[in-house]
Amino acid sequence: MNGLINRAIACFVRDSYGDPLWEEVTARLGIDESAFEPLMPCDPGVTARLVEAVAARFSRSSADLLEDLGTYLVAQPRSEAIRRLLRFGGVDFAEFLESLEDLPDRARLAMSELDLPAISLYMQGAGVFRVEMARADGAGLRFGPVLLGMLRAMADDYGALVVLDYRGCDATREIIEVRLLDAAFADGRGFDLASGRAAP
Numbered sequence: 001m002n003g004l005i006n007r008a009i010a011c012f013v014r015d016s017y018g019d020p021l022w023e024e025v026t027a028r029l030g031i032d033e034s035a036f037e038p039l040m041p042c043d044p045g046v047t048a049r050l051v052e053a054v055a056a057r058f059s060r061s062s063a064d065l066l067e068d069l070g071t072y073l074v075a076q077p078r079s080e081a082i083r084r085l086l087r088f089g090g091v092d093f094a095e096f097l098e099s100l101e102d103l104p105d106r107a108r109l110a111m112s113e114l115d116l117p118a119i120s121l122y123m124q125g126a127g128v129f130r131v132e133m134a135r136a137d138g139a140g141l142r143f144g145p146v147l148l149g150m151l152r153a154m155a156d157d158y159g160a161l162v163v164l165d166y167r168g169c170d171a172t173r174e175i176i177e178v179r180l181l182d183a184a185f186a187d188g189r190g191f192d193l194a195s196g197r198a199a200p
Helices: 002-017 019-029 044-057 062-075 077-087 093-098 100-110 144-158
Strands: 119-125 128-134 161-169 173-182
Touching: 002 019, 002 044, 002 062, 019 044, 044 062, 062 077, 062 144, 077 100, 077 144, 093 100, 093 144, 093 173, 100 119, 128 144, 144 161, 144 173
Parallel strands: none
Antiparallel strands: 119 128, 128 173, 161 173
């Protein structure tokens, strides 16, 4: 799976910071293009080194960079397929949250090589949810911050007002708290569930 992850990181860095920075980072790390073949196995250590190097270049934490990656994966036009996969989870943000536990299986249907960690959702009170994602340390990165960025982008996509808090991780899981303050706070991006395309 790491070839897919590395390709996503490459697209994110190139689109966000430009080709010269990406070429500088990969040259400094001595990483060749075979690390970015989606269907080829790749050392998870390469993924971790890429994230750390790009984050260090901007004096940011790896978690912050991964959160931006999650937002990018939903919000960028080239990632429309990912947005469609997520939007099929429900007609509003609350329904989308309730579908998160099915996301790894739906992702595998779309791309069999994509093996996402298991996700569990717990309701803690009115509009308050706890999202738990199994740790996937063998992937070379933590998926929790990526999921946090995706949740932030999806809240915007649905027009929902939410407060998101990455609560960190323990030996087995990463935890995100979601407070849904207003499910219809603003106009969301159009989406036609029947066709899976952005509505006019």
